[in-house]
Amino acid sequence: MNTNPVAGVTSRMICTTMPPRRLTTKRDDPSAYAIAGDVGRRTAQRELLLKALADHDWNMTQAAKAIGLSGAPRVIRALRDVAPDVYKEARADGRIRAGARSQS
Numbered sequence: 001m002n003t004n005p006v007a008g009v010t011s012r013m014i015c016t017t018m019p020p021r022r023l024t025t026k027r028d029d030p031s032a033y034a035i036a037g038d039v040g041r042r043t044a045q046r047e048l049l050l051k052a053l054a055d056h057d058w059n060m061t062q063a064a065k066a067i068g069l070s071g072a073p074r075v076i077r078a079l080r081d082v083a084p085d086v087y088k089e090a091r092a093d094g095r096i097r098a099g100a101r102s103q104s
Contacts, residue, residue: 046082049075058095072099 030038048067053075056062060072069075076096079087090096 042082045078049078049082050086053079058090060096 049063052063052066053060056066060075063069064071064075069078076087079090079096087096
């Protein structure tokens with residue numbers, strides 16, 4: 001007699017029949033450890049992004065390639081997210097200009 005409860009069950013069957021497992025939980029009161037991790041991640045992203053932009057004379061496409069983003073729009077979105085003060089300053093002094101919009 002087979003006592004293995006999953007005998008004959010393939011990983012494909014498990015993946016399609018079981019709901020996805022939550023890897024993280026949302027908390028109303030995040031721990032100091034979680035907050036520090038988030039602050040550290042955002043600080044590292046800000047430093048990396050600003051260094052790439054400085055190294056490539058604010059050429060968004062080259063900066064995106066240097067840090068592994070898909071293109072200039074992602075750089076701008078990331079800049080707005082992690083360095084809104086720098087984004088506003090760059091828009092004001094012309095380092096970031098509105099791009100051409102497609103005519104639909």
